[in-house]
Amino acid sequence: MNVNSNKYTFIFAIVMVVVVATALAFAATSLAERQGINHRAEKMQDILNAIGLKTVEQDGEEVFLSRDLAEINYEKYIVEELSLRSDGSVDESVKAFDVNLGQELKKPVEEQVFPLYIAEMNDERYYIIPLYGSGLWDAIWGYISLKEDVNTIGGAIFDHKGETAGLGAEITKDWFQDSFKDEKILDKEGNLVGISVVKGYTGGNDKDDHAVDGISGSTLTANGVEDMIQERLKHYIPYFNENTDVKIEYSSN
Amino acid sequence: MIKENKNIKSNSDKMEEVNTNTSAKMTKEEAEQNGMILFVSKSEEKEGLFSAANRRLLTDPLNGDNPITVQILGICSALAVTVQLEPAIVMSLAVIFVMAMSSFSISLMRNIIPSRIRIIVQLVVIAALVALIDEFLEAFAYDVSKQLSIFVGLIITNCIVMGRLEAFAMSKPPYKSLLDGIGNGAGYGLILVIVAFIRELFGSGKLMGYEILGKQAVDPADSTGLYALGYVDNGMMLLAPMALIVIGILIWLQRTKYTDLIEEDA
Numbered sequence: 001m002n003v004n005s006n007k008y009t010f011i012f013a014i015v016m017v018v019v020v021a022t023a024l025a026f027a028a029t030s031l032a033e034r035q036g037i038n039h040r041a042e043k044m045q046d047i048l049n050a051i052g053l054k055t056v057e058q059d060g061e062e063v064f065l066s067r068d069l070a071e072i073n074y075e076k077y078i079v080e081e082l083s084l085r086s087d088g089s090v091d092e093s094v095k096a097f098d099v100n101l102g103q104e105l106k107k108p109v110e111e112q113v114f115p116l117y118i119a120e121m122n123d124e125r126y127y128i129i130p131l132y133g134s135g136l137w138d139a140i141w142g143y144i145s146l147k148e149d150v151n152t153i154g155g156a157i158f159d160h161k162g163e164t165a166g167l168g169a170e171i172t173k174d175w176f177q178d179s180f181k182d183e184k185i186l187d188k189e190g191n192l193v194g195i196s197v198v199k200g201y202t203g204g205n206d207k208d209d210h211a212v213d214g215i216s217g218s219t220l221t222a223n224g225v226e227d228m229i230q231e232r233l234k235h236y237i238p239y240f241n242e243n244t245d246v247k248i249e250y251s252s253n
Numbered sequence: 254m255i256k257e258n259k260n261i262k263s264n265s266d267k268m269e270e271v272n273t274n275t276s277a278k279m280t281k282e283e284a285e286q287n288g289m290i291l292f293v294s295k296s297e298e299k300e301g302l303f304s305a306a307n308r309r310l311l312t313d314p315l316n317g318d319n320p321i322t323v324q325i326l327g328i329c330s331a332l333a334v335t336v337q338l339e340p341a342i343v344m345s346l347a348v349i350f351v352m353a354m355s356s357f358s359i360s361l362m363r364n365i366i367p368s369r370i371r372i373i374v375q376l377v378v379i380a381a382l383v384a385l386i387d388e389f390l391e392a393f394a395y396d397v398s399k400q401l402s403i404f405v406g407l408i409i410t411n412c413i414v415m416g417r418l419e420a421f422a423m424s425k426p427p428y429k430s431l432l433d434g435i436g437n438g439a440g441y442g443l444i445l446v447i448v449a450f451i452r453e454l455f456g457s458g459k460l461m462g463y464e465i466l467g468k469q470a471v472d473p474a475d476s477t478g479l480y481a482l483g484y485v486d487n488g489m490m491l492l493a494p495m496a497l498i499v500i501g502i503l504i505w506l507q508r509t510k511y512t513d514l515i516e517e518d519a
Contacts, residue, residue: 009367020381027388034392166336217491
């Protein structure tokens with residue numbers, strides 16, 4: 001058999017493509033359900049992490065909030081899931097948990113749905129807002145929670161698709177995420193200022209300056225985090241002004 | 254390919270020193286190294302699983318035939334994943350695995366691949382393997398899959414994998430290709446880990462995320478360890494150019510020690 005004839009080359013290419021495509025398609029569809037369970041549990045885990053719940057009590061012991069424990073605790077702490085329109089009204093027809101933010105962002109703002117999760121933990125109310133934006137290479141996302149005053153951040157978590165390992169990918173680390181806790185998103189007049197991620201931050205533990213320490217070598221990812229928080233939060237302001245008790249308290253003056 | 258021929262020459266030189274008394278073995282190995290044997294020959298079937306030649310397939314890429322410092326393959330991913338030790342180790346293990354698997358499968362198929370589309374076939378095999386593994390990990394070992402997700406693209410486009418398939422697996426029997434894949438993956442991983450060690454230590458004062466040089470606080474008075482003495486991390490180490498410079502220094506050191514690696518000026 002002449003393996004270099006035109007006929008053989010064409011047949012080989014066709015057979016190879018069909019075999020590989022079938023194998024991949026089979027693997028993707030047969031594993032989709034299991035992968036879906038993992039994704040769902042991870043989303044619940046992320047939402048709970050955003051209110052600072054990283055360990056839970058299980059049989060009298062403090063254990064890490066694993067994906068297996070996510071669903072039970074999600075039911076326990078999340079009291080409401082809302083889908084908001086851009087004017088702040090609630091859209092009952094959409095289930096907030098199933099909203100794919102990446103898809104949603106491609107639509108014009110008036111048609112987008114803004115999911116909001118409300119949690120109650122230790123008699124405190126948290127508003128959890130999903131975030132989605134772009135980093136340096138690919139998508140970044142996360143969840144940020146606001147305390148009852150809708151000004152102070154209760155916690156934040158970030159994740160990414162393809163940021164540089166050791167640089168941009170550091171946004172997933174605890175030290176970076178923890179620095180958002182207790183920062184304020186509104187200025188004294190009540191305007192949304194968001195949080196800046198600053199290179200060479202010298203503010204120490206100042207929680208009223210709307211800024212956190214950045215990561216050396218990942219300015220563009222940090223800008224992505226900054227823009228994502230600013231862009232997402234502004235759509236929730238109409239709802240918060242209508243339905244919640246926005247309080248602006250600054251310790252310094 | 255020129256590079257590869259040169260290495261074969263230097264390998265057979267070395268072999269002469271090793272096997273001076275077994276002349277029969279010599280000729281067999283010389284034939285195997287210089288002539289491209291397409292099918293498993295009788296003498297090879299008899300060859301032990303861990304014969305000297307097979308062991309060299311594993312050990313040569315660690316030093317004298319290192320894919321990064323000697324063959325100059327896979328530099329791009331060496332820049333991307335060497336800021337910290339941990340991702341470098343994960344990437345190394347993933348590349349060893351993918352190289353072993355793809356070398357083995359390409360070698361099995363080597364006699365039926367039409368030569369005009371062989372590069373595409375190699376790429377399809379690598380990409381299909383990586384994609385399949387990624388799907389399985391996402392379903393059964395989700396945390397590993399999350400760790401690896403950013404490396405998937407880097408592995409598929411890694412020139413080491415294709416370079417070794419083209420230079421070795423396309424013309425050698427499966428078992429030898431498997432060993433060559435593992436050896437070259439390990440040689441690549443070795444350099445990756447060395448570079449990552451240097452970059453993480455001097456760039457962020459940590460190893461595997463542990464602050465071994467002390468803790469650097471925002472307020473200098475709160476710092477501990479070396480930082481309390483006024484030590485500052487070298488931020489340059491975190492940027493890609495320093496990976497190239499570190500690899501350059503490694504190549505320099507290696508060639509100072511092993512002068513036979515130095516090419517003659519044309």
